[in-house]
Amino acid sequence: MSDIKFSEETLALANKIIARYPEGKQKSALIPLLHLAQAEFDGWLSPAAMDYVASLLKIQNIEAYEVASFYSMFNLSPVGKCMIEVCRTSSCWVRGANEVIAHLENKLGIKEGETTADGMFTLKAVECLGSCGTAPMMMIGAQFHENLTHEKLDAIIDTCKQEGKRKTYLDSVVVDNY
Amino acid sequence: MGRKILLAHDHVPGIQSYEVYRKHGGYNSVEKAIKTMTPEAVVEEVKKSGLRGRGGAGFPTGMKWSFLAKPEGVPRYLVCNADESEPGTFKDRYLMSRIPHTLVEGMITSSYALGVNAAYIYIRGEYFYIVSILEKAIEEAYANGWLGKNILGSGYHLDLYVHVGAGAYICGEETALLESLEGKRGNPRIKPPFPAIAGLYGCPTVVNNVETLAAVSFIVNEGGDEYAKIGIGKSAGTKLISASGHINKPGVYEIEMGISVEDFINSEEYCGGMLNGKKLKAVVAGGSSVPILPADKILHLANGEKRLMSYESLADGGFGGGTMLGSGGFIVMDEDTSIVENLFTFARFYHHESCGQCSPCREGTAWMEKILHKMIDGHATLSDIDLLWEIQAKIEGNTICPLGDAAAWPVASAIRHFRSEFEEYVNNPKSVKKVIRMAL
Numbered sequence: 001m002s003d004i005k006f007s008e009e010t011l012a013l014a015n016k017i018i019a020r021y022p023e024g025k026q027k028s029a030l031i032p033l034l035h036l037a038q039a040e041f042d043g044w045l046s047p048a049a050m051d052y053v054a055s056l057l058k059i060q061n062i063e064a065y066e067v068a069s070f071y072s073m074f075n076l077s078p079v080g081k082c083m084i085e086v087c088r089t090s091s092c093w094v095r096g097a098n099e100v101i102a103h104l105e106n107k108l109g110i111k112e113g114e115t116t117a118d119g120m121f122t123l124k125a126v127e128c129l130g131s132c133g134t135a136p137m138m139m140i141g142a143q144f145h146e147n148l149t150h151e152k153l154d155a156i157i158d159t160c161k162q163e164g165k166r167k168t169y170l171d172s173v174v175v176d177n178y
Numbered sequence: 179m180g181r182k183i184l185l186a187h188d189h190v191p192g193i194q195s196y197e198v199y200r201k202h203g204g205y206n207s208v209e210k211a212i213k214t215m216t217p218e219a220v221v222e223e224v225k226k227s228g229l230r231g232r233g234g235a236g237f238p239t240g241m242k243w244s245f246l247a248k249p250e251g252v253p254r255y256l257v258c259n260a261d262e263s264e265p266g267t268f269k270d271r272y273l274m275s276r277i278p279h280t281l282v283e284g285m286i287t288s289s290y291a292l293g294v295n296a297a298y299i300y301i302r303g304e305y306f307y308i309v310s311i312l313e314k315a316i317e318e319a320y321a322n323g324w325l326g327k328n329i330l331g332s333g334y335h336l337d338l339y340v341h342v343g344a345g346a347y348i349c350g351e352e353t354a355l356l357e358s359l360e361g362k363r364g365n366p367r368i369k370p371p372f373p374a375i376a377g378l379y380g381c382p383t384v385v386n387n388v389e390t391l392a393a394v395s396f397i398v399n400e401g402g403d404e405y406a407k408i409g410i411g412k413s414a415g416t417k418l419i420s421a422s423g424h425i426n427k428p429g430v431y432e433i434e435m436g437i438s439v440e441d442f443i444n445s446e447e448y449c450g451g452m453l454n455g456k457k458l459k460a461v462v463a464g465g466s467s468v469p470i471l472p473a474d475k476i477l478h479l480a481n482g483e484k485r486l487m488s489y490e491s492l493a494d495g496g497f498g499g500g501t502m503l504g505s506g507g508f509i510v511m512d513e514d515t516s517i518v519e520n521l522f523t524f525a526r527f528y529h530h531e532s533c534g535q536c537s538p539c540r541e542g543t544a545w546m547e548k549i550l551h552k553m554i555d556g557h558a559t560l561s562d563i564d565l566l567w568e569i570q571a572k573i574e575g576n577t578i579c580p581l582g583d584a585a586a587w588p589v590a591s592a593i594r595h596f597r598s599e600f601e602e603y604v605n606n607p608k609s610v611k612k613v614i615r616m617a618l
């Protein structure tokens with residue numbers, strides 16, 4: 001057994017989200033709540049975290065597992081503090097996505113799909129992120145990094161290292177060119 | 179300059195905020211609809227406008243709305259499809275992040291027309307930063323009396339919520355989206371019943387794209403006839419095009435339908451011509467799933483006339499020589515681009531995104547990716563090209579949802595128009611393989 005549970009603040013937000021759906025349809029809040037859990041519990045969904053979310057929604061644990069395993073933004077095993085998701089689909093590919101991945105592999109000393117030994121970075125190639133006009137691009141947490149160059153990549157990695165913080169999809173980010 | 183409806187004010191400083199948006203005529207359509215029109219009259223204007231769904235299929239919006247079942251005592255829902263995951267498409271992102279109130283306004287007016295009291299915006303998880311932008315806009319709309327109880331003293335009430343997904347292209351398909359919104363895996367439902375009869379929680383539901391709903395405000399303000407005058411023939415109005423690839427000015431452009439493809443690529447107002455002065459090789463005109471066309475075919479119809487940016491002109495020539503407007507994801511490729519390797523990125527995408535319910539799609543997309551991978555690695559044989567053709571033909575039309583077709587069409591069209599390139603990968607793999615440098 002684990003004593004995993006949301007902070008008071010997160011629990012209040014979770015309850016606010018649950019109230020958006022009609023009486024008896026609280027299962028609708030499952031994906032939003034799994035996002036909250038992933039952000040709050042170290043960037044991934046452990047069985048204990050999923051069980052906790054299921055208990056909040058009064059659904060079976062299996063219902064949380066089958067949803068968590070379907071969607072690619074949910075991590076079912078631990079990841080680095082900064083998960084770098086590089087888009088590799090057509091529009092990014094024609095503008096050099098493979099080179100972005102190669103540059104990062106080189107700089108971080110890991111292969112795509114791996115996590116650095118210090119647990120700081122995970123490098124993941126993903127499909128189109130809706131940023132094709134500013135290709136090549138990648139996201140870290142909720143932040144889009146666009147029109148990438150070698151120099152930009154180095155600067156982004158260095159900043160992440162200096163900050164040393166976990167980045168999550170729920171971070172509020174500065175909207176740059178949009 | 180073409181006429182602008184959705185992006186008329188996108189460069190006004192502060193347009194994200196309620197005050198500035200309102201100063202530029204924002205929320206007038208809600209006022210006009212609720213104070214002076216019956217819901218039926220709003221639907222009538224949308225029918226007259228000729229507006230067609232901007233999510234990809236181009237189905238007439240007014241007609242879709244009139245199919246909505248209205249049984250007594252059963253709630254109805256409006257769901258905005260902001261899943262936007264079709265590779266090459268990023269227009270909804272621009273619209274929502276730049277002018278969030280446009281979507282909120284369009285959804286209020288549309289909800290009133292449909293007799294809906296609860297509406298949801300289903301947005302892809304990767305757009306998390308836009309969630310906060312939308313939520314702020316919604317909060318402002320509540321604070322100013324456009325949402326909530328007794329809107330404008332009319333007795334009409336509406337609640338609007340944002341619902342975030344978690345990374346699954348298939349959740350853009352409307353029935354998968356509804357499953358996902360109910361907290362389940364995004365497995366498309368078998369149709370019928372259509373969402374208009376049994377959608378969210380089994381209740382009558384309309385699902386519309388962001389751009390579609392945003393266009394409703396203009397139609398209510400200016401009238402359906404006025405909207406129908408813009409554009410060309412059955413392609414009424416303006417369309418947001420997401421332009422990417424080897425062009426000088428990638429970005430989101432609002433075009434009046436009917437301009438020529440050539441002007442769209444070359445004019446300074448839009449794409450600004452080919453990057454580095456290279457020659458145009460091919461275009462994917464409507465997002466990853468539409469047939470790819472070589473330069474001569476995308477620029478001209480079979481009779482030599484210029485091809486236009488419209489539903490009809492892009493489809494001219496059928497599957498043999500035409501393509502589709504789709505979601506308006508316009509990907510431009512220059513003379514150095516490998517059609518085979520680009521296709522591999524699509525095949526990998528569809529394999530990754532197949533929900534796995536139907537065997538032709540689940541197995542077929544896996545095989546197409548595998549064969550193309552083998553081809554790029556230089557281990558394919560000529561018979562693999564025929565095998566690829568056969569697999570795509572067996573997927574098309576044999577699945578629950580159109581993702582199967584969407585995976586098949588890029589393969590079919592690439593082989594149809596660029597077969598010799600596939601043969602090169604078999605005969606001469608070393609010489610065709612190129613490293614693509616970062617463009618900047």
Ligand SMILES: Cc1cc2nc3c(=O)[nH]c(=O)nc-3n(C[C@H](O)[C@H](O)[C@H](O)COP(=O)(O)O)c2cc1C
Pocket residue numbers: 230231232233234235236237239242259260261262263264347348349350351352353385386387388390391579580581584
């Ligand atoms: C695989 C697949 C993905 C789709 N993705 C989207 C999407 O991201 N956004 C969208 O608006 N429609 C998408 N659609 C179309 C929707 O099913 C639906 O037709 C559309 O949301 C209806 O809105 P409209 O009539 O305003 O176009 C997709 C369809 C399929 C088959």
Ligand code: SF4
Pocket residue numbers: 348365366531532533534535536537539540577578579580581582
């Ligand atoms: S066609 Fe593919 S994505 Fe659509 S329901 Fe079948 S397996 Fe799922």
Ligand code: FES
Pocket residue numbers: 087088089090091092093127128129130131132135137265266267
């Ligand atoms: S192809 Fe990379 S963001 Fe769309």
